[in-house]
Amino acid sequence: MDFFSRNVETGFQHLCESVFVRLCQIVGTSVQLAIRRGTEDIREMLDRRVAENNEVLVMRSGSEREGFRLRASDVDVMHWLNNHRVIWDMCQSEYYYTENKTLILLDSSESPPGFALLELLTPTANRKVQSACVPMNETLYISSSLYRQQTQTNLFPGSTEHGPCESGEILGGIEYDFAWCFACDFWPPSASSWINRCSSWPEREVVDDIIRNGCHFVPIGNPLGLHEHEEWRISFSVAEHKLVHTMNHCQFLTYGLLKIFLKEVINKQSEDTNKLLCSYHMKTAIFWVIQQNVVPLWCPQNLLAGFWVCFKLLLKWVYKGVCPNFFIPLNNLFLTKIHGSAQRSLFLQLNGLYEKGLACLLQSPSIRSYITDVLYNPRLSICTNEGRMKSECEYDEELFYEITRNLSQNPQNLACCIKYLQALELMIGLPLRQYQVLMLQKITASILQNTAFTLHKMYTNTGLNKQMYIADRMACHMLKLAAKFGCISNMMYIAMHYYKAMRYRNALSIIEIIKVKLAQPGLMYERHVDSERYTEAVGGQSWSTKMRQAVAHDIILNNFVCYIHELTTEQLSALQNNNGSLYIPLFVVLHFVEFLCYRHIDTTLAQTALEELHVLVHHDQRLYVPIHYRDISWEILGICQQMTGNLQDALFSYEQSRTQYPWNKSRNATQMRIQDLHIS
Structure with missing residues (x-):
């Protein structure tokens, strides 16, 4: 193509390799994609195995299920x-x-x-x-x-x-x-x-x-x-x-490039046509191109040739006004949108891009600099080895984030917990990747926690001391086992159990251990990590060891299970709004349980814990209190303030909670607490 007339032999290859590297940064390497898909496969497989006949099944679809994590x-x-x-x-x-x-x-x-x-x-x-x-x-x-x-x-x-x-x-x-x-x-x-x-x-x-x-x-x-x-x-x-x-990785990156090109170039041509084409059309194009063997070799050095074939096919479809569904070709995906004057306008715009050749990619902010680097540095050495594109810490961050986002299991009773555990036991024998085994391990920890709190509640209500003692021992054993399977955050559930069982000093000793672990310079908390210190602390060790020693995430409470009596109102409110989980920042739960325990031991230290919670909620810069979870964070601060008799501050906190984005769907509880304050 004229665009590469400076150096026909090497220019095109170098440009393809440069764009390949950029797409690996934006879309992900093959290892990242395998982690995203593999962890989701485990969650989906488990959900299918435990689903009752009368339940609603849920499946993620679209770009995220395919492995994309693009902002758009x-x-x-x-x-x-x-x-x-x-x-x-x-x-x-x-x-x-x-x-x-x-x-x-x-x-x-x-x-x-x-x-x-x-x-x-x-x-x-x-x-x-x-x-x-x-x-x-x-x-x-x-x-x-x-x-x-x-x-x-x-x-x-x-x-x-x-x-x-x-x-x-x-x-x-x-x-x-x-x-x-x-x-x-x-x-x-x-x-x-x-x-x-x-x-x-x-x-x-x-x-x-x-x-x-x-x-x-x-x-x-x-x-x-x-x-x-x-x-x-x-x-x-x-x-x-x-x-x-x-798809092989090059094919998938080409699909990603088509999506980026649609968003950043095609849809920027005109407001009249920017909603005519969608990602589904891009997907349909690459399906047809792959199946028809139009591109002889899909590899990094040939990536843009694949992109160009897909773009030409799209242009042909718009010209004819026919985009055949990949499974049912008689179903024309353009039938109701792309016809008449809209079709003509879109074709002229796409044809204008086509006439520019691959130079049209210069209109993409995400890709432009990687093209110009090659043009101005034709001897530029480009490494397409995926193993060198990401560090060990970056892959670990990807894995632990994906595991956390797939922890959506909410067993409603003991029978359901047992069903989950039985299904998990059977899945352990499947031929799984190591990251999928880790996913199973983390889900097992979560289900053990659910089982422990469910069991403890069942036998606490009986009033029989021997049964209560046995249930408490079993619950403690399961929670400690979950902490060995899971990460630092799983220890928090032991502290919550001790508080619920009125063993306040035990709970506080666990909290002190958690604080020490969270103070480590190599801590990976959600997606916040100092990669150098993390690698110094746990680099080269197994994922299981890394998760247990250096990884923490926010707390997920199953709303069908009671963990802390003081949050029952919020959990019931969320359930009424079809929300099965409460998501609470780990550091908020830490100070909350610490405050609740010290109220029964030392009121001065309880006030200190409350002040730490106050500073965290008021002044955190989204490091320990994500914006999504500020509703429940202000709510918990208000609960603590109300318990100490500081009603004015409690009212302010509840009002702040009510103005936040209602991620946890517990706004009815907030309203009830505000009404109670006015009555009192």
Whole structure:
């Protein structure tokens, strides 16, 4: 290309390598991607194994599930009722026990490709499904538009309906899409042609796995169909993330470059066209390019050639006004948006970029400097060895962060805890990567903690001293075991248990040990770490040792379990708002429990603990009190102030809590505490 006429032989290769290195920094190395996907796979596998028939299943989808951690990546989550299943014809009903499964029959006779009506075949006990049913031609169908309305949760402030999803923006600019859908265990007949196309990519084993996992139906109809408000769209979300995971690293980085190019270049061309193309179109383009073997070799030295082939395909699609769905080609993804004058404007803009050649990438702020470095330094030596791109500390930070974000298990009772432990025991025997074993280890610690507090509560209520003594010993044993499996934060649960059991001096001794560990210069707290000191302290040791000795994260309380009586109101309030966990900064919990214990031993030291908590909440610069958790942090400070009789300060703290972003969904509790103060 003319862009590289300065040095045709080496210029293109060097540029590809430079962009490859930059994309590894932005998107991630292959090791980082494996960690992100592998830890999530473990969580998802465990959730499936313990799910009851009448529960709601939850699955992350979209960019995050694929392995991206871009700032612009949405949080996409799919929910579906485990006891409802879609079938394609009546003969498939024999695979289900209809006493505990609601069957839904697909009817695509009057719908465009990729869409269908859903007929309710068997009775359902779910109120939202019942309310979404509409009669048509003496048959009861589930209306997609009504189901969207019924399942709208308003989970976060400002949420709106967007396509099939409830969408909005979480504090910090993170956009989310929550979709309620129905699962189907069978592969769509309308997508059977895809199976026959898979001769070169993906491998047969992957194809079989995708077919076994079926598909989903999301509540959105085709605007050009006869039944827009009743129709449902077939979602291949599971198949797509499996396909993305089979890409080699260069292919995935090319996909990442397409997403960056869309956001930073294409969408900046004109306000009239900046919403016509989306990431899904980029994904569809690279799927087609990989499967059609247009690029002979996907490697760092050829990365931009792959990008350019995808861009040309996209340009061709816009010119023709046809973007064929990868699984159902007759489903034109451009049909309702890219046509007429909008299509012409978009084509002219894309063609203008195309005529510039790869120089169009200079319009991307994320990539530009890496292109100019090569142009001005043609002899620049570029290392594409991924092992040298990230330090040991950076990989550890990635792993422990991913493990923490996948700790979402909230067993509701002892039977559920036991079910989790049994499932974990079986999973230990699976062929797992070392980081997946660590993920299992951390989940095991979490479930042991849940079991300990659940067990202690059960037998405390009996009033039988012997049973209470046995339960207390078992609980202590499980919590100490969890601390050995987990990280420094897991020790905090031992202190909470001792406080709850009125063993205040024991709790304080644990708190002192935790303080010493948290004062280590090599501590990795959430994503805050001094990499040099961390490496000096635990470099070269096993991940398990590192986690136990040098890693800490914020405290997660299962709202179905009582840990500290003083937080019961907040936990119940969160549960009423469908929030299963309270997320509290570790240092806030530390000072809180310390204050609660010293109240029974030494009021002077209790006041000191309260002052430390006051300074932390008032003056922390998001190091120990993340902005997401300031609601509960102010709440806890107010609880402590109210307990000491300082009602004016308590009222101020509660008011501050009420003005924070309601991450923990406990605002009702805050309002109740404010009312109690006014009454008193």
